[in-house]
Every structure is written in C-alpha cells, then in structure tokens.
Amino acid sequence: MSERRVTMADVAREAGVSPTTASFALSGRTDMRISDASRERVLEAARQLGYRPNVTARSLRTKSTQTIGFVSDRITTTPFAGDVIRGAMEAARERDNLLFITEAGGDRAAESSLVHALLDRQVDAVIYATMFTRYVTPPKELFGRRVVLLNCLAPGFDAPSVIPDELEAGRDAARALLAAGHTQGIWAIGGHQAVPATPEGIIAGNERMRGLEEVLREGGARLDGVIECDWDTLDGYREVSVLLAAGTRPRALVCLADRVSFGAYQALAEAGLSVPGDVSVISFDDQDIASVLRPALTTLKLPHYQLGRLAVELILRGGPLDPIVHRVPMPLRERSSLGAPAGN
Numbered sequence: 639m640s641e642r643r644v645t646m647a648d649v650a651r652e653a654g655v656s657p658t659t660a661s662f663a664l665s666g667r668t669d670m671r672i673s674d675a676s677r678e679r680v681l682e683a684a685r686q687l688g689y690r691p692n693v694t695a696r697s698l699r700t701k702s703t704q705t706i707g708f709v710s711d712r713i714t715t716t717p718f719a720g721d722v723i724r725g726a727m728e729a730a731r732e733r734d735n736l737l738f739i740t741e742a743g744g745d746r747a748a749e750s751s752l753v754h755a756l757l758d759r760q761v762d763a764v765i766y767a768t769m770f771t772r773y774v775t776p777p778k779e780l781f782g783r784r785v786v787l788l789n790c791l792a793p794g795f796d797a798p799s800v801i802p803d804e805l806e807a808g809r810d811a812a813r814a815l816l817a818a819g820h821t822q823g824i825w826a827i828g829g830h831q832a833v834p835a836t837p838e839g840i841i842a843g844n845e846r847m848r849g850l851e852e853v854l855r856e857g858g859a860r861l862d863g864v865i866e867c868d869w870d871t872l873d874g875y876r877e878v879s880v881l882l883a884a885g886t887r888p889r890a891l892v893c894l895a896d897r898v899s900f901g902a903y904q905a906l907a908e909a910g911l912s913v914p915g916d917v918s919v920i921s922f923d924d925q926d927i928a929s930v931l932r933p934a935l936t937t938l939k940l941p942h943y944q945l946g947r948l949a950v951e952l953i954l955r956g957g958p959l960d961p962i963v964h965r966v967p968m969p970l971r972e973r974s975s976l977g978a979p980a981g982n
Contacts, residue, residue: 644689652683664689706730706953707756708739709749710767710788715741717925722788725946726765733954735762746777753779763953766790771801771841784959788949791841796961800949803965804842807938808849810970811892811920812857814936818918819978820890821859826850827877827902828894829866843869843894846922850892862888869894874901882909889979890918896925899935899975914977924971933974941966 650660655676662672663680683689708726713719723739730737738756742749756764757779766776767788774790776797787799815824830839830847839847847864854860865881867873874893881888882905893899899921906917913919913933921928924939944966952959 644687646689648687649680649683649689652687653679655680703760703762704733704735705759705761706735706737706950707753707759707761707764708737708767709752709756709764710739710741711744711749711769712741713767713769714739715743716769721942722767722946725943725948726950727946729947729950729954735950735954737950750777750779753777757783765949765953766797767949771804773841784953786949786952786959789945791963798952798959798961799963800945800952801963801965802842802940802945803967804845805849806965807922807968808846808851809853810849810968811846811922811938812850812853812859814920814970814972814976815890815892815918816854816857816859818976820918821857822862823887823889823979824854824859824861824892825881825886825888825890826861826864826892826894827867827874828869828898829864831869831894832866833868835868842922846894861892867898869898871897871901874898875905876901878902878905879908882906882911888917890920890976893919893921896921896923896928896935896937899937900927900931903931913975916980918977918979919975921975922968928971929973931975935971936973936976937971938968939971941968 646660646664647657649664650657653660659672659676660680663677664684713722727737738759738761740752740756742752753764763784763786764780765786765788766780768774768790771789774792776785776787776792776795785797787797789801791799791801826847828843830843832839851861865877867877874897878891878901891902893902899919902919903913906913911917919935921935921937924937928935928937948964948966
C-alpha cells in the first residue's frame with residue numbers, strides 16, 4: 639500500500655494554526671496578517687512532515703503548471719545535447735519547473751504531434767530548438783503561444799530567438815590573428831559552407847566569415863583565399879592537402895569548424911609542417927577533442943549550456959516575450975595552435 643500523502647490540513651494541525659493560515663504561509667503570501675511565529679511554525683511543520691504541494695491543485699489556482707515543453711529536431715542525439723539540455727534543466731529546476739524533452743527527428747508530422755501532446759499537458763511555454771542555427775517555420779500549433787526559439791530564427795514569428803553570436807566570434811578570431819602578428823598568408827578552410835547542399839552558405843558560416851573579414855580589413859589584412867567545403871575532418875584533410883600540393887604555403891589557417899581543423903592538422907603533419915611553428919590554426923566550436931590535440935587547438939566555443947539556460951530564463955522572467963534576437967557570446971579558448979607568423 640502506498641504511503642498517504644501529507645496534506646495541508648496535516649501541516650495546519652501540526653503547527654496549531656488554521657488551514658487558511660497554513661495555506662498563506664506555504665504560498666509565501668505577504669498580503670495577509672500572519673505573525674512571524676505562526677509562519678515559522680507552519681514552515682517547520684511542513685519540513686518535519688515532508689509536505690509537498692499538490693501541483694494540480696496549485697495550477698488551478700495560479701493558472702500555471704510550472705512545466706516547459708522542449709521540442710527539437712535532433713538535438714538529443716548529438717554530442718552537443720548534454721550541455722544545451724543541462725543548461726535548460728538547471729535553469730528550470732532552480733525555479734521549481736519541470737522540463738518535458740521531446741525530439742521529432744526532423745519529421746514535421748511527428749513535430750506537430752509532439753507539440754499537441756505538450757499543449758494537452760498544459761505546459762506553460764514551449765522551447766522550439768534546432769541542432770544548428772537556421773531559419774525555420776514553427777508548427778502552426780505554436781502560433782499565439784508562449785514560445786522561445788532556441789538556435790533558430792523565424793522572421794515574422796512573434797517570439798524571441800536565442801542563438802550563438804557567430805558574427806562576434808568571427809571578429810574575435812580575426813583579432814586573435816592580428817594580435818599574433820598575422821596580416822598575410824591567411825586562408826579560410828570551410829568558408830561559408832557554400833557547397834551543393836547549401837549553395838548560399840549557412841548562418842554560422844556566413845556570420846563567422848563576415849566578422850572575420852570585417853576585422854581583418856580594419857586591421858589592414860585580408861584573406862589570401864577561401865576554400866568552401868563541408869565541415870568535416872575528411873574535407874579539412876583533403877582541402878589542405880590539395881592547397882599544400884599546389885605549392886601554397888599558408889601562414890595561418892582559419893578553420894570554420896573544429897572537425898575541419900582535425901583534418902588540417904593531419905595534412906600539415908604529412909607535409910612536414912608544424913603547428914604553430916610553420917602554420918597557425920584557429921577554429922570554432924570547441925569540441926571536446928580540441929583541448930587534447932597536440933598542440934591544443936585555439937578555438938571559439940559554442941555556448942551550448944548558456945543557450946539552453948537563457949531560453950528557460952526568458953520564459954521564467956514573466957511578462958511578454960519580445961520577438962528579439964538574443965546573441966550569446968562565444969568565448970575564445972586560447973591554446974597552443976596560434977603563434978607568431980613563421981619567420982618572425
């Protein structure tokens with residue numbers, strides 16, 4: 639037989655007060671005249687008895703279930719999921735909220751079904767998230783609801799977006815190059831990711847490149863070349879190998895993702911070139927392996943934890959959710975792969 643749930647009446651009886659007094663004390667109400675001694679007796683009785691408020695009853699009174707829905711395309715199956723979800727869950731838990739995490743796998747019908755299921759459970763708000771920053775059309779069921787877009791943008795949709803500050807990250811990469819003395823012989827590997835699958839580039843690539851070129855230009859420097867390719871290790875290896883085989887000797891490589899850097903390291907090593915003695919390397923993302931590469935990779939960190947946390951914090955601040963874009967900084971992780979230009 640299950641243990642009987644402790645009720646507010648039990649707490650009132652233990653504290654020697656009326657159920658009304660116990661209710662006001664436990665809810666934190668300050669607009670009723672309750673003595674400090676009575677309030678403390680109620681709180682102590684609740685602690686002693688292990689009282690937990692009835693969430694269903696409270697939601698009827700407050701019009702809030704203290705629950706948040708989290709719908710993503712495929713975040714939970716990626717290496718980045720842990721920090722995004724951990725940030726969201728910790729922010730929710732600090733305010734006694736529960737996070738319902740679901741994933742549609744890119745299936746629009748499944749996405750709509752999941753949103754319906756969350757709304758049927760009367761969640762207070764929904765976080766609509768994507769694995770990488772892109773433009774989206776949220777499910778029609780979310781229009782008019784309390785929503786925060788996480789790692790995506792939806793022009794015309796009345797909700798705030800939380801995204802990494804890729805533009806400033808590109809600027810910071812350029813500042814780091816200039817501070818190390820690099821003004822020429824700089825190549826960008828990966829570029830905007832303007833490849834057949836995404837001929838116009840992707841948001842992260844376009845913004846990283848724009849910030850990079852802007853600050854280099856202001857510093858009297860420029861890119862010697864931009865190589866467009868997929869952001870993976872094999873492409874990084876292939877493109878840097880081809881570049882070196884053609885007789886080009888870069889002084890610095892800006893790899894648009896850490897996976898590209900891993901391939902670049904291998905190509906440079908096979909050509910007998912050292913990092914950063916012969917060629918400096920700077921990158922983006924700060925994947926786990928970046929800090930254990932030798933030399934350790936200088937990179938701009940994707941703020942996964944902060945993204946998830948801010949999405950929940952915006953919801954729990956109360957008041958209207960203004961449809962503005964919140965850009966979360968990408969901190970520079972200064973390690974050993976960036977040095978002065980060879981020959982200096």
